[in-house]
Amino acid sequence: MKTDDRRITTKSTSTMRGYAAIAGTLVWLALGLQLYLTTALAIDRDLGLWVGIARYFGYFTILTNILVALTLTVPLIRSRSR
Secondary structure (H helix, E strand, C coil): CCHHHHHHHHHHHHHHHHHHHHHHHHHHHHHHHHHHHHHHHHHHCCCCHHHHHHHHHCCHHHHHHHHHHHHHHHHHHCCCCC
């Protein structure tokens, strides 16, 4: 592999990690906001916090978004060395 090719690969990997970090942050923020809104609505309706949490995790979309957030952030947290 040429030196120029290695720089392009390193730059591309760095750019992709940056995009993954931004996307992961946005997904985690959206999940946090949705959790807050769901539990606040449950509490306002006198259903209790645990009912709000159960309803939050009862949606397949929420579970899928958690999986996406984990997929985006776990590689960023892992060590780069192999």
